[in-house]
Amino acid sequence: AQSVTQPDARVTVSEGASLQLRCKYSYSATPYLFWYVQYPRQGLQLLLKYYSGDPVVQGVNGFEAEFSKSNSSFHLRKASVHWSDSAVYFCAVSMSSGGSNYKLTFGKGTLLTVTP
Amino acid sequence: DTTVKQNPRYKLARVGKPVNLICSQTMNHDTMYWYQKKPNQAPKLLLFYYDKILNREADTFEKFQSSRPNNSFCSLYIGSAGLEYSAMYLCASRTGGAAETLYFGSGTRLTVL
Numbered sequence: 224a225q226s227v228t229q230p231d232a233r234v235t236v237s238e239g240a241s242l243q244l245r246c247k248y249s250y251s252a253t254p255y256l257f258w259y260v261q262y263p264r265q266g267l268q269l270l271l272k273y274y275s276g277d278p279v280v281q282g283v284n285g286f287e288a289e290f291s292k293s294n295s296s297f298h299l300r301k302a303s304v305h306w307s308d309s310a311v312y313f314c315a316v317s318m319s320s321g322g323s324n325y326k327l328t329f330g331k332g333t334l335l336t337v338t339p
Numbered sequence: 340d341t342t343v344k345q346n347p348r349y350k351l352a353r354v355g356k357p358v359n360l361i362c363s364q365t366m367n368h369d370t371m372y373w374y375q376k377k378p379n380q381a382p383k384l385l386l387f388y389y390d391k392i393l394n395r396e397a398d399t400f401e402k403f404q405s406s407r408p409n410n411s412f413c414s415l416y417i418g419s420a421g422l423e424y425s426a427m428y429l430c431a432s433r434t435g436g437a438a439e440t441l442y443f444g445s446g447t448r449l450t451v452l
Contacts, residue, residue, distance in 0.1 A: 232379070255437045266343070266429070266443035267382075274438035313382070317437040324389050325437040326372070329381040 225250045227314050229330035237338050238306055244299040244333050246314030255317035256297040257327065258288055262310045270312075273297065284308070309337045342366075345430050345444035352424075352451050358417040360447050362430030371413040372441065373405065374429040382429060388413055420451045 228247045236242055248254055255274045259267040271282025278290040288299045297314060314330045343364045352358045362371065370389045374382040386395040388407045395403065402424075404416040417424055430444045 227381070257440075259443075264445070266445045267431075267441075268443070269440045272438065272440065319437070320387075320394065324370070324387070324394060325439075326384050326387065327431075327441055328384070329374075331379065331381045 225316065225318050225328055227316055227328055227330035229312075229314055229333050231333050232331065233334045233336070235336045235338060236304055239303050242299075242301045242304045242308075242335070244312050244314075244335065246297045246299065246330060247295055248297065248314070248316045249295065250316050250318055252319070254290075254297075255325075256288075256290060257315040257317065258282065258286070258297075258299050259313045259315060259329075260310050261313065261332075267313060270299070304335075304337050306337045306339065309335055311335070343430055343432055343442050343444035345428075345447050347447060348445065350447055350449050352417075352420045352449060354421060354451055355419050358420050358424070358449060358451075360415040360428055360430075360449070362413045362415070362444055363411050364432040364442070365411060366432065366434070366442065367410060368432035368434040368442070369410075370433055371407065372431040372433075373403070373413070373415045374431065375399075376427040376429055376446070385415070420449075422451050425449060425451045 226249045257272045258270040273280045273290045311332045313332045315327045320326045346361045372387040373385045376382045407413045427446045429446045431441045433439045433441045
């Protein structure tokens with residue numbers, strides 16, 4: 224069955240430190256991969272997505288992610304985090320739901336806390 | 340304007356009573372989705388409308404109903420709320436294929452007592 228796994232439920236990093244949030248997926252076809260972020264009391268917002276080409280994709284606010292087909296992974300990175308990056312981060316894969324319909328399947332999310 | 344709006348922000352319901360949640364979008368998206376989000380769980384797809392066609396997930400088929408009277412609006416209906424329905428309900432919309440972005444509303448937090 225298709226699935227998305229985010230192994231770290233919570234990650235705490237110091238402001239200015241680098242960050243990696245892990246994501247592994249299981250999907251038999253070509254994956255379309257997404258990272259979404261949810262700030263407190265807001266809806267999910269797109270950070271970045273991958274569907275073809277360069278395996279390293281750039282997103283908003285200095286985030287990037289690297290797709291690895293061999294490892295079935297799509298890890299999110301940032302070189303230097305800011306306190307405002309504290310949020311819940313969701314990895315997702317877009318998969319066919321029959322015909323021309325597609326749906327997003329999400330991981331459980333990783334709560335990122337950036338400390339001063 | 341990439342806005343998906345959900346009303347109300349918070350909703351209280353009694354066990355056994357019906358619940359109706361509302362979502363709207365002004366982006367002329369052809370597909371609208373409803374997800375259920377519980378603490379420490381992944382957002383779970385309940386159903387979606389592609390144009391006027393309703394698609395419900397197999398494991399929630401009998402628990403949720405929906406209507407889409409026009410392209411902009413979509414509702415989620417629970418006929419008889421149980422305690423297990425307490426959750427955040429997220430509405431989203433998009434148009435196009437697998438690589439297209441889903442746009443989410445801020446959610447409705449439903450508490451069933």
